Amino acid sequence: MSVVYFLAGMVIMGGIWALIAKLTKNEIPAPAATWKVFKEVMHHPFQNDADQKGIGTKLLSSLTRVSIGFGLGSLFAIPLGLIMGSSKIAMRIINPMVQILKPVSPLAWFPLGLAIFQDSPKASIFMIFICCLWPTLINAAFGASNIPQDHKNVSKAFGFSTRKYLTKIVLPFSLPHIITGLRLSIGIAWMVIVAGEMLSGGIGLGNFVWEEGFNGGSVAKILVAIIIIGIVGSLLDRCFTWLQQKFSYAI
Amino acid sequence: MSHTSIIAAEEDIAEIAGKVLEEASTPPVSIQIDNVTVSFKTSKGIYTAIKDIDLTVRKGEIVALIGHSGCGKSTLMGAISGMVKPTSGEVFANDKKVTSPGPDRGIVFQNYSLLPWLTVYKNIYVAVDSALKDISAAEKAELVEANLKMVNLWEHKDKLPGQLSGGMKQRVAIARAFSINPKILLLDEPFGALDALTKSAMHIELLKLWNLDNREKTIVMVTHDIEEAIFLSDKVVVMNNGPAATIKEIVDVPLKRPRNKKDIVHDPKYMEIHDRLLNLLIDKFSIDDEH
8 A cells, every 4th residue: 555655656746847847848857858868877887987987886986985974973973972961061061062063064064174184085074974973962962861760770779880881771772862863864964975076076976966967968867866866865764764663662 | 672672673584584585586677767867959949758767677577668649658768778868867778877779678669660672581680790799690590590480481581571561570570679689678669550460469479489588588668558568568657648758657467477368358457457557548538528
């Protein structure tokens, strides 16, 4: 049944798209025309020659940057968030910094990354790293600061060591919150990487949209890129939703 | 020397001898509560939960704390367990002043307090592992197994708490408290959330465990169930309503053990104690009493 609903949604979206194509007199290519370009683009997806890179190669390149930035950011944000949530003093010290830095557009960090690393791919990773910090940090802190008194009492009553308290209570209790943070982070990272790659050039989906799509004069390629970016983004989200379900416990 | 004084002296000796005999036959003090007051700082000022509480519990006794909701039963329990620091006064458990929770006092919490991400087995194992530092891993595993078997939950050892019924969760919590082999067992409304039938079965279960241990464990339990208090305990401590709750009266329960759930209710002594407790706890018995 859910497949039927899914298809219905797709059909409606296709209808709107076709209508827009008609209204713009095919300035925006129709679904059928785009499908043709899509097949072309998908011809040698993993071609990796010096002058010709397939769309798959570009996708992997973007994903690699996102993974590195996301991984490093999470590695930083999870422990810091747990410390923030466990200690009121740490919360008071770290929270103002987070509140000031969090609303800054991730793109604003890009030139700073360039200045630090003198290398645009590294600057992209730096930008992803920064934007992945906040949601994870805040959610981990929220988890750690909301540990139920019951669980704390168990730890007190049976004399848990600090290590045991962290591994058997703080971490498992915060895990669903951390995963929520990671899910938000990866979503933002995936949005930001495309913009970042438009700025930075190099191999990647953002670059594909900008160079081959916009500068190459093929709106169809832009649409193809949008579809690929959308599908990959929703798959990433799915992964974390699955993790979330896996680590939620009935009480 | 007059005749009367010799008689008086003989009476003194008899009295002293009686005292000595009594002391030899009464078990040693397990919990000593001296003049304990507990106050909390709240947004509306200082709230005194319990005031000037004195209580002595002897080794192997089962004592029930009973009173209306919010009368400070749980606070008093917290003072014994070390979870709550008295504002004034002192609590001694096993001859040591209570300053923090310790493995000599096992606690069964009101809402089971099992860690939902750990299996039944691991819930008990982490507690044993933390509380008993001097024994080997094999001995710890043995303790966990023995206690889980004792509450008939060995076949459920790999389940998560979320997969268990309320009664089963409570049995896990009791097994956890027993497995660290504490001299004192503190039960905070342990059966409050269970249905009447399960509750009844758990009473028997608890007494069975206590018997298996040669009735050496001291048990203090908070309850607001009069029947439960009489069936299980040697002494029922009735508390006044808070704030600043005090002990209203301590009612002895001299009913012989082992007690039988079915027979005990027909025992005139039971009925007498039941009446006494009802009178202490309830002001109005029917709608007519309002006039």
